[in-house]
Amino acid sequence: MPFxxxxxxxxxxxxxxFREHIFTAREGTVGKCHASAEWTFGxxxxxxxxxxxxxxxxxxxxxxxxxxxxxxxxxxKSSPVVNLSExxxxxxxxxxxxxxxxxxxxxxxxxxxxxTFNAASNFFSKxxxxxxxxxxxxxxxxxxxxxxxxxSWSFYFTSVAFYLSNLIIDISIYLYxxxxxxxxxxxxxxxxxxxxxxxxxxxWVMSMGIFSIFPQLLEMILEFGALKAFREVFGLIxxxxxxxxxxxxxxxxxxxxxxxxxxxxxFFTGRPMANQHQTWRDIYVTYWKSHYKPAFTLMLIYIVxxxxxxxxxxxxxxxxxxxxxxxxxxxxxxxxxxFPRWALxxxxxxxxxxxxxxxAGKDESEVFEVERRGxxxxxxxxxxxxxGAQISEWSDTSMEVLILKFVLDFTxxxxxxxxxxxxxxxxxxxxxxxxxxNSLLLLMYLLSNLSNIxxxxxxxxxxxxxxxxxxxxxxxxxxxxxxxxxPELIISFAVFLRALQVAKQAYLIACKAAYYARTCSxxxxxIARRHxxxxxxxxxxxxxxxxxxMAEAYFLMLSNTVVSLLLMVVDRICGHMHTWWLLNxxxxxxxxGEQYLLKSPPQMESDQQxxxxxxxxEVGSDYSWDEDGGVGTxxxxxxxxxxxxxxPGAASNLSSPTGTxxxxxxxx
Numbered sequence: 001m002p003f004x005x006x007x008x009x010x011x012x013x014x015x016x017x018f019r020e021h022i023f024t025a026r027e028g029t030v031g032k033c034h035a036s037a038e039w040t041f042g043x044x045x046x047x048x049x050x051x052x053x054x055x056x057x058x059x060x061x062x063x064x065x066x067x068x069x070x071x072x073x074x075x076x077k078s079s080p081v082v083n084l085s086e087x088x089x090x091x092x093x094x095x096x097x098x099x100x101x102x103x104x105x106x107x108x109x110x111x112x113x114x115x116t117f118n119a120a121s122n123f124f125s126k127x128x129x130x131x132x133x134x135x136x137x138x139x140x141x142x143x144x145x146x147x148x149x150x151x152s153w154s155f156y157f158t159s160v161a162f163y164l165s166n167l168i169i170d171i172s173i174y175l176y177x178x179x180x181x182x183x184x185x186x187x188x189x190x191x192x193x194x195x196x197x198x199x200x201x202x203x204w205v206m207s208m209g210i211f212s213i214f215p216q217l218l219e220m221i222l223e224f225g226a227l228k229a230f231r232e233v234f235g236l237i238x239x240x241x242x243x244x245x246x247x248x249x250x251x252x253x254x255x256x257x258x259x260x261x262x263x264x265x266x267f268f269t270g271r272p273m274a275n276q277h278q279t280w281r282d283i284y285v286t287y288w289k290s291h292y293k294p295a296f297t298l299m300l301i302y303i304v305x306x307x308x309x310x311x312x313x314x315x316x317x318x319x320x321x322x323x324x325x326x327x328x329x330x331x332x333x334x335x336x337x338x339f340p341r342w343a344l345x346x347x348x349x350x351x352x353x354x355x356x357x358x359x360a361g362k363d364e365s366e367v368f369e370v371e372r373r374g375x376x377x378x379x380x381x382x383x384x385x386x387x388g389a390q391i392s393e394w395s396d397t398s399m400e401v402l403i404l405k406f407v408l409d410f411t412x413x414x415x416x417x418x419x420x421x422x423x424x425x426x427x428x429x430x431x432x433x434x435x436x437x438n439s440l441l442l443l444m445y446l447l448s449n450l451s452n453i454x455x456x457x458x459x460x461x462x463x464x465x466x467x468x469x470x471x472x473x474x475x476x477x478x479x480x481x482x483x484x485x486x487p488e489l490i491i492s493f494a495v496f497l498r499a500l501q502v503a504k505q506a507y508l509i510a511c512k513a514a515y516y517a518r519t520c521s522x523x524x525x526x527i528a529r530r531h532x533x534x535x536x537x538x539x540x541x542x543x544x545x546x547x548x549x550m551a552e553a554y555f556l557m558l559s560n561t562v563v564s565l566l567l568m569v570v571d572r573i574c575g576h577m578h579t580w581w582l583l584n585x586x587x588x589x590x591x592x593g594e595q596y597l598l599k600s601p602p603q604m605e606s607d608q609q610x611x612x613x614x615x616x617x618e619v620g621s622d623y624s625w626d627e628d629g630g631v632g633t634x635x636x637x638x639x640x641x642x643x644x645x646x647x648p649g650a651a652s653n654l655s656s657p658t659g660t661x662x663x664x665x666x667x668x
Contacts, residue, residue, distance in 0.1 A: 013100035015090065016063040017055065019043050019108040024115045028274035028583045030336055031115035032236055033243045034123075036216070038113055043105075044219050050103035054154040056091020057101060061109035064090075072097065085130030085264075088159065092139040095155075096146075115274040117336035118286055120243075121250050122267035125290070128251040129265055131163040132258035163251055170252035173325055177301045180317065184308045185419050190315040203317055213237070239581070245325060246291065246332040253290035260405070261396040275338050275583055280348040280560050281355045283333045284553065285379060289389055295329035296552055298322065304494050307487035330556065331563050338582055340567035349561060356382045356553045357452045367533045371395075386549045387540050394508055394536055402512070406505045413498050420495065427492035428499075430469040430477075434462060435500075435544070442542065459547045465489060497548070504543040511535040 020042040022035035041058075049055035069075055075090050094101045114120040134140055140159070147155060179200075183193070193201035213233055220229035258264050284292070302322055309316035358381030361370045367387075373379050374388015394402070417425060441458040448454055469477035469489070477485055515532040519525055540546055571578040579587050 011065060011068075013102050014065045014068050014094050015057050015101035017046055017050070017101070017103035018061050018063075019105050020061065020111050021108050022113050023110050024112045026584065027115035029239045029581060030117050030120055030243070031113065031274060033240050034113045034115070034120050036236060036240070037244075038111070040216050044215060046103040047105075049158055052154050053100070054095075054151075054158045055101050055103055056095065056158055057087055058091070059087035061111065062101075085127055085134055088134060089137070089139055092143060096139070096143060112271065114269050114271050116272050116276055116278070117333060118278050118282065119269040119271055121247065121286065122269045124247050124250045125254040125265075126267040126269075128163045128166070129254040129258040131160045132255055133264045135160055163255055166248050166251040167255045170249060173322065174298060174301065177298065177305055177319065177322055181301065181305050181308060182419070184305065184312060187312070189312075190317070203319070204321060242328050242332045242335060245328040249291050249294065249329055253294070260401050261393070262398070263396055275587060277339050277344055278333065278337050280352040280557070283337070284352070284355070284556065285377065285385055287333060288385065291329040292552060292556060295326040298326045300494050302326070304491055307490050311487040330559055334560050334563045335567070336582060338579065340564050340571055340578060342568060345561065345564045345568065348564075349557065352553075352557050352560075356550060356557070357456075358382065359450055359452065360384065361387070362450050364534060364537065367530070367537055371533060382549060382553055383546060386546055387537060390536050390540050390545070391533060394512065399509075399512060399516070402505070402509055406502070406509055409505060410502050413495075413502050416495060416498065420491065424488045424491050425495070426473065427469070427488045428496055429472050430465050430489075431493060431496040433468050433472055434465055437461060437464070437468070438544070455547070456550070459550050465493070500543055504539050504545070507543075508536060508539055
């Protein structure tokens, strides 16, 4: 309030924002990346929005006119189903009532952000999924109806522009590669594109994301000086490149899921410590649907483009940014996982292999249990992970959206099969015969009490395409050489997988229509739903979805092993370089044998395993009671770790500060 103003009791605004200092930036590279993004949005961007008069409340440290807020609907519209990003509705309330919500730099508040990779990803998933609910809200509709075109532009960037632009960028990645596939099929090579004066004839290396660092650089020069600004900004570019490429996909996947299902899921971040090792199993469960599946899809489209160009002898673009994208989606969680040690790598390989080949949830009677575990993200095996996601998708998505998606996929598949030469489509018969052979193996799998050996044989059975192809198409498959026929085999296999997916969609849409018909005719709701879930289970197995998941999971295990071993070698030879880069120099100064997070029972599990407790773990405990009544770990001990045993009488000490630290696995 200016001193010259006479009436100092008249408020000029209802919300007043201040600067932020993210103190978790010192917790490691993830904390730095998150703090950098938060400082850009919470300070630089807030000044800009305040100057335009369009700033809202985003959950930042704001001073609030409490009396005004309490009499006009409260701070936010908190609802676990409708509005997940509830803070912004306070700004909507201010904007609709023509009040002010400026930002000033008079004070600075400290704030913590997520410093582990999985927690940071969950945060971005939460707010991006909530932006879909914001766009569908009544408040957003009323504001868009009552403001002009110029105010609409500023309002767009004030609300959901960041998330929507990330979604558009993600979609454009696939369209870019598919466009070159169409160019190749139409016999339009790079020379013809260059003759037309098209920029598609050259490799795209620079992106707008690179230029977006300059506002932050200039702001840091003004506030901290040129030396620190250049050191902080350019020193963070390698880590920020992988981090934000990954988070771009995270945001777009959450938005697409929220748009199709109409549900904004809440993700608990917990904000754990930066030096917490993330297991490969947890990483897969978190990212298999949002990153790994799209990465394999984009990789397959890219391979199809390259083999098509190889077959037509045209020049091919390397598409460096495309390769960086799908590689980043696969390896980034491992790059940001601390402590690449052989004991942890061996433990992750063993646990992830057990996760892939686990039989929990495969029985037909457990379909409701799989549904419950899928919704709560407490899956025990790869089967429960994939089937739970399928049940959630086909249960939560409306019939109209499913039909629309089927029509679009069917149209695209039919168009692809129309434009691809018939000589390539002839190779589809090879995979149809292999699918018939795999169906026999599937029957043996069901009759052999769900033997994983037969299921793995069925997954490997697709490698029989070459000998089967010689029986189906004769010497045409081998002549003039296998290498020259490899493009036809790869392209036809991609088309076959696409057609199989469309057939699966048609089957499940028919099953859902039958489910609706049975419920409307007065049949038992529970019986009808059980039959519908069993149909989803059959489709997940018969249409080879689970087998594809297994092949991709094995590929990921190999990729994780290679990346982790490389990081371990770098950390061992180069003086803990990875630990210094990911965490800080204090952690990098520790000896190689020391461990900061040992595998000991967490506090909740230790407390519940006291004498007289009837606690049993849902996923199978890694701890066992010894003969004296103490609890000991079944997990492999890391280097420098001593076995931990907690007697029932001493278990109560775990609630003390010292016991809490020991139960969470800190070095003693």
